[in-house]
Amino acid sequence: MTVGDIVSATHVPDEGPLAVGPEAARKIEGRSPWQLAFERLRRDRAAAISLVIIILIILMAVIAPVFAHLTGHGVFEQFRDTGLSVDGLPRSPRSAFLFGTDDQGRDVLVRVAYGARVSLIVGVLATALTVSIGTVIGLAAGYLGKLVDTVLARLIDVMLSLPFLLFAISLASVFQPSLTIVIVVLGIFSWSSVARIVRGQVLSIREREYVEAARAMGAGPWRIMFIDILPNVLAPIIVYTTLLIPVSIVGEATLSYLGVGVQPPTADWGQMIAEAATYYSVAPWFLIFPSLALLITTLAFNIFGDGVRDAFDPRSDRQMG
Amino acid sequence: MQTRNRSVAALAGFAALAVVATACGGSSSGGGVTPTSSSSSSTGATGFTKISTNSGGTPVKGGTLNVLGTSDTDYLDPNVTYYSLGYTIAREFSRQLYTYPATSGHQTDLVPDLATGQPQVSSDGLTYKITLKSGVKWNTSPARDVTAADVVRGTKTTCNPNQPFGGLPNFDFLIEGMTAFCKGFAKVQPNAAAIKKYTENTPLSGVTVDPADPQTVVFKLTQPATYFPNQLALPAFSPRAVEMEDYVPASSQAAQHTISDGPYVVSSYQPTKQITFTRNSVWDPATDNVRKAWVDKIIITMTDDPESGQKQLQTGTPAADLFMGGVPSTDIPGLLAANGGQGDPNINVESEIASNPYVLFNTQSPNNGGALTKPAVRQALSYALNRAHIIQDMAGPKVSPPLTHVLPPQIHGSTAIDLYPYDVTKAKSMLSTAGVSKLTLKFLYRPSSPTSTKIFQTVQADLQKAGITVKGVQSPDADFYTKYLQVPSAAKRGVWDLSLAGWGPDWYGNAALSFFGPLFDGRVLPPTSSNFGLFNDSTVNGLIDQAKAAKTEAESNALWAQADKATMQAAAFFPLSDPNEATYHASQVHDFVYMPEFQTGDFTNVWLESGKNGG
Numbered sequence: 001m002t003v004g005d006i007v008s009a010t011h012v013p014d015e016g017p018l019a020v021g022p023e024a025a026r027k028i029e030g031r032s033p034w035q036l037a038f039e040r041l042r043r044d045r046a047a048a049i050s051l052v053i054i055i056l057i058i059l060m061a062v063i064a065p066v067f068a069h070l071t072g073h074g075v076f077e078q079f080r081d082t083g084l085s086v087d088g089l090p091r092s093p094r095s096a097f098l099f100g101t102d103d104q105g106r107d108v109l110v111r112v113a114y115g116a117r118v119s120l121i122v123g124v125l126a127t128a129l130t131v132s133i134g135t136v137i138g139l140a141a142g143y144l145g146k147l148v149d150t151v152l153a154r155l156i157d158v159m160l161s162l163p164f165l166l167f168a169i170s171l172a173s174v175f176q177p178s179l180t181i182v183i184v185v186l187g188i189f190s191w192s193s194v195a196r197i198v199r200g201q202v203l204s205i206r207e208r209e210y211v212e213a214a215r216a217m218g219a220g221p222w223r224i225m226f227i228d229i230l231p232n233v234l235a236p237i238i239v240y241t242t243l244l245i246p247v248s249i250v251g252e253a254t255l256s257y258l259g260v261g262v263q264p265p266t267a268d269w270g271q272m273i274a275e276a277a278t279y280y281s282v283a284p285w286f287l288i289f290p291s292l293a294l295l296i297t298t299l300a301f302n303i304f305g306d307g308v309r310d311a312f313d314p315r316s317d318r319q320m321g
Numbered sequence: 322m323q324t325r326n327r328s329v330a331a332l333a334g335f336a337a338l339a340v341v342a343t344a345c346g347g348s349s350s351g352g353g354v355t356p357t358s359s360s361s362s363s364t365g366a367t368g369f370t371k372i373s374t375n376s377g378g379t380p381v382k383g384g385t386l387n388v389l390g391t392s393d394t395d396y397l398d399p400n401v402t403y404y405s406l407g408y409t410i411a412r413e414f415s416r417q418l419y420t421y422p423a424t425s426g427h428q429t430d431l432v433p434d435l436a437t438g439q440p441q442v443s444s445d446g447l448t449y450k451i452t453l454k455s456g457v458k459w460n461t462s463p464a465r466d467v468t469a470a471d472v473v474r475g476t477k478t479t480c481n482p483n484q485p486f487g488g489l490p491n492f493d494f495l496i497e498g499m500t501a502f503c504k505g506f507a508k509v510q511p512n513a514a515a516i517k518k519y520t521e522n523t524p525l526s527g528v529t530v531d532p533a534d535p536q537t538v539v540f541k542l543t544q545p546a547t548y549f550p551n552q553l554a555l556p557a558f559s560p561r562a563v564e565m566e567d568y569v570p571a572s573s574q575a576a577q578h579t580i581s582d583g584p585y586v587v588s589s590y591q592p593t594k595q596i597t598f599t600r601n602s603v604w605d606p607a608t609d610n611v612r613k614a615w616v617d618k619i620i621i622t623m624t625d626d627p628e629s630g631q632k633q634l635q636t637g638t639p640a641a642d643l644f645m646g647g648v649p650s651t652d653i654p655g656l657l658a659a660n661g662g663q664g665d666p667n668i669n670v671e672s673e674i675a676s677n678p679y680v681l682f683n684t685q686s687p688n689n690g691g692a693l694t695k696p697a698v699r700q701a702l703s704y705a706l707n708r709a710h711i712i713q714d715m716a717g718p719k720v721s722p723p724l725t726h727v728l729p730p731q732i733h734g735s736t737a738i739d740l741y742p743y744d745v746t747k748a749k750s751m752l753s754t755a756g757v758s759k760l761t762l763k764f765l766y767r768p769s770s771p772t773s774t775k776i777f778q779t780v781q782a783d784l785q786k787a788g789i790t791v792k793g794v795q796s797p798d799a800d801f802y803t804k805y806l807q808v809p810s811a812a813k814r815g816v817w818d819l820s821l822a823g824w825g826p827d828w829y830g831n832a833a834l835s836f837f838g839p840l841f842d843g844r845v846l847p848p849t850s851s852n853f854g855l856f857n858d859s860t861v862n863g864l865i866d867q868a869k870a871a872k873t874e875a876e877s878n879a880l881w882a883q884a885d886k887a888t889m890q891a892a893a894f895f896p897l898s899d900p901n902e903a904t905y906h907a908s909q910v911h912d913f914v915y916m917p918e919f920q921t922g923d924f925t926n927v928w929l930e931s932g933k934n935g936g
Contacts, residue, residue, distance in 0.1 A: 076778075076781075076782060077782070078710070078778075078779065078782045080707075080709075080710050080713060084713055085717070086713070086717050086718065087654070087713070087716055087717025087718075087719065087720070088712075088713035088714055088715070088716055088717050103714075103775060104714075104775060104778055104779065104782075105713075173797055176794070176795060177768075177795060259768040259769060263768070263793055263795065264768075264774055264777070264778050264793070265778045265781060265782075275771065278650075278771060282654075
């Protein structure tokens with residue numbers, strides 16, 4: 001999965017005064033790039049709304065059991081008499097089932113709520129894995145250079161050229177598909193873009209005076225990489241992370257849709273969409289609600305991610321202003 | 322058997338997949354259709370049927386029957402094909418000693434085709450003498466009589482070394498000398514000359530020409546078998562003209578040079594694209610009571626998809642008369658609800674005569690301390706499984722009428738019993754009596770099949786109510802049989818405890834053996850048999866032997882009924898349904914009779930309205 005195209009600008013402001021926005025002119029005081037970025041983010045309305053939506057989705061995932069409790073419908077519970085026709089067709093939305101039922105007589109509302117858990121867990125964990133691997137490899141390649149860089153840079157190229165879906169499907173058929181496999185697959189296939197960006201940043205930073213100074217003072221490569229360089233490449237990593245989360249969520253839904261992701265009866269949006277595909281004409285609610293949930297979630301994360309990127313990137317800020 | 326089973330399972334899987342996605346929630350339960358009680362009887366069909374033959378009116382001779390389809394036959398060779406599509410195609414140009422008539426309500430009653438009448442059976446039940454009608458000719462030049470020697474040749478060809486007939490285990494043990502003959506044949510080089518030499522020069526004592534009459538064939542059996550005439554209806558026993566010996570059986574060359582003794586000849590065959598039949602000028606209707614041969618020409622096109630095929634049939638264009646395969650799922654409920662609940666006049670819903678699917682128990686699973694090896698535990702599971710719920714996953718009781726024991730009602734010997742009406746309380750108490758607690762069962766299913774996936778979840782939810790945990794084991798389609806079910810060591814290692822499989826018999830009527838032999842005879846293991854759960858019960862084995870060797874059909878039917886009960890008492894498996902198949906014929910098609918053997922109608926007996934028979 002190539003995500004490199006999402007972040008077009010990877011320039012990071014590392015010197016505050018050069019990156020001032022219009023507000024800095026009013027009151028002159030020393031502010032760190034982080035403070036400035038936060039300031040800009042706070043003023044971004046779209047990002048703020050997205051953040052509220054994201055919080056609501058997280059809340060829905062956390063309190064999913066409350067939905068089950070209020071409706072009295074367990075997430076795996078099948079209502080074969082009230083929730084299905086005798087021929088096994090889902091029931092349309094009604095007071096007992098606000099979002100209707102699925103092809104097993106289960107409550108779509110409860111399952112959509114529980115589905116948020118899988119999406120968020122995978123979104124966060126797969127992204128964390130991606131970013132960790134990518135950062136370490138990018139740091140190592142960029143700082144250590146020479147043979148290490150040559151080998152790692154080629155490895156990044158190889159990873160970027162692998163057909164993601166083909167590999168994911170074959171991996172899932174070699175092992176029994178599960179949540180863990182999904183997270184690992186997404187992590188393994190996405191780190192290379194992060195690594196490439198981090199490597200590029202490190203290459204420009206490692207020749208800076210403060211790095212030279214650290215080296216002159218006898219600091220080892222590990223200390224320099226993680227204490228001196230890493231904090232200075234964090235901004236693009238954070239931007240990238242927020243934009244990777246929706247990609248991971250969609251990736252998980254794709255794998256589950258294809259049947260190689262999360263397995264039934266676990267409630268999952270991608271899987272619900274796959275199951276509903278054959279019922280779209282007779283039970284549209286079964287398709288619409290999980291699709292909407294997926295759409296809203298990825299949209300919110302993407303808009304928020306854009307906001308974060310703009311906040312850290314003064315050039316796009318200027319374009320906006 | 323395997324192939325047949327797999328083809329049936331695959332087809333049924335497709336049909337089930339198809340019927341899953343239905344339309345118009347529940348509104349199809351109206352009026353003109355006749356949902357009867359779900360209890361089965363040994364004579365009639367179970368549950369819902371909707372017969373639409375479009376009979377009546379004066380048949381019209383002539384016209385072109387345009388059949389649409391998606392796939393080709395396995396082999397265009399009657400002695401080798403082992404697939405309903407192959408049987409459908411063989412019907413036009415190949416005749417059998419006995420066959421099934423396209424008569425509504427009697428589609429599985431055996432009638433003579435080439436034979437002059439019933440076989441003459443010796444008093445020990447071991448010798449069958451069958452005389453062929455005179456005047457039946459091959460379309461060779463010059464045209465020549467079909468003789469008993471051709472039947473001998475055809476039977477021998479079933480175990481040719483290039484591609485033996487898949488159903489050989491049904492009869493190789495039964496026909497005297499066949500096993501040895503086939504063993505020798507297997508060593509022959511698979512080229513036409515060597516195969517011809519072996520076929521023509523190696524005697525097979527169990528199938529010979531009566532020295533007194535070249536039109537009489539004599540079968541000698543190793544044991545009495547009242548079902549043998551039903552086996553003779555397999556196209557595998559078709560006579561084979563000597564000219565066919567110039568080609569390797571089941572080869573593409575043989576497919577291009579078919580010789581006909583039926584009403585039609587194959588006038589062109591483009592594999593996977595199209596096959597065209599035209600009239601056979603030497604066929605004499607006076608010799609054929611089975612085929613009316615109304616139309617002049619039959620064109621089977623294999624490149625349509627079911628959805629577009631269905632649309633074309635419904636428009637009534639003369640270019641689309643029938644579809645080779647069932648009605649697409651999404652269309653069934655709408656068609657059944659059409660016409661104010663009477664149903665579309667051209668949809669036909671009739672039994673497949675199968676047990677498909679059923680829940681398999683791994684009776685030799687080491688898991689849970691070998692709990693599943695105990696009949697009491699399997700009985701408890703049978704009480705805890707809710708058939709009505711699983712049938713909802715198979716588009717409901719109209720499409721999938723329940724089956725509560727081994728033999729579908731149309732198979733002789735079928736006697737309706739339901740030993741395990743749903744009773745979760747009883748299941749729990751039986752489990753605790755058996756000293757089993759915290760059962761955890763592995764359910765092997767195919768995630769690519771929506772029906773398989775749904776049934777897994779339903780079984781999981783229902784068994785949970787009896788305190789049994791069910792875990793899913795996923796298998797890709799390609800591995801399901803070859804790496805799991807057909808591998809006895811996988812069952813013995815406990816890779817799975819529960820699964821789903823389906824079974825359609827190889828022949829009909831007196832065909833109980835075609836269920837019990839491959840499914841429940843514990844002395845034959847997969848992959849030779851389809852006893853995937855490794856069920857082995859001495860009572861059932863003994864009853865199979867007795868029923869197989871019974872001298873009269875009445876005697877064997879009673880024994881099969883006992884075997885059915887014994888199998889259910891031992892809870893060898895959990896039958897679910899004898900499913901229906903929905904087929905559709907365009908309005909201009911008359912006298913359409915669904916044939917379970919073909920899984921569609923009989924093209925040699927339909928006629929087309931004049932004015933709508935071109936195209």
